[in-house]
Amino acid sequence: MVSTVPLALLEDLFRIRTSVPTAASQCEAIQLLDEEKGKAFLEEVGATLKSPSPAVTASIFVKRYLALVMGAFYSMTMHSYGLNIALENVVLTSENKWSKPEFSLKDPEGLGPLTGDRGAWREKIVRHISNENLQPLISALSAHSKVSPNVLWSHAAYLIHHYYAEWQKEAQSEELKRQIEEDFLYVKQIDDAMLFGSCEKNPISTQFIEIAHPAKPGEIVRLRKHCCMAYRLPEGKCCYTCPKLDEEERIAQILERGK
Secondary structure (H helix, E strand, O other), X not given: XXXXXXXXXXXXXXXXXXXXXXXXXXXXXXXXXOHHHHHHHHHXXXXXXXXXXXXXXXXXXXXXXXXXXXXXHHHHHHHOEEOOOOHHHEEEEEOOOOOOOEEEEOOOOOOEEOOOOHHHHHHHHHHHHHHXXXXXXXXXHHHHHOOOHHHHHHHHHHHHHHHHHHXXXXXXXXXXXXHHHHHHHHHHHOOOHHHOOOOOOXXXXXXXXXXXXXXXXXXXXEOOOOOOOHHHOOOOOOOOOOOOOOHHHHHHHHHHHOO
């Protein structure tokens, strides 16, 4: 199943563009690895969010940044195409002081479509996503903000589990369903310390608690392993997937939001 990625989908679903627009705020993603520039960036984001600490800022920012990473997994699994999301190739942009970053790829051609054996190609793409983007970014932001890298990796794990489950439900063919299942299994089972920084094991391999949806029979609500600390923002509160909520609070929030 080889194709290019519909560019409109990347923009609509994951805020990924293949050109760099004029924007109020811009930042080369590679600059976030630099201690001075990375801390300055977190201060700017924190000012927008009215965040009480760099740790809260880093946690919220990474949750929103992960749209880029999931766009790369989407391209790999759903379209057998490799996006080049190396930090050197990514420009972050925002029209609203980083409340919701967008992502522009300098080199839009990426790593190209599937060629040869899918297993070997998939390994190359997954290593690219982690080694050239997610792992160094999480390590740097953790060091800049003093938030545990486990918290940031848990955000990635949650979204990977969430999206792969959704893609499985949406798949239109048995071939694609099988491909989604195999890719998800590979990402969960890969065992290479070089891919996950200071984590002792693959953080994607974790199991999440799932509860029955209180208003939608047959659907589940997946609970996060770590709180993202959104409740510490002004007028913020825990997400309905937050481990800090008790059952009564969770149900009330789900019903209130109509989720």
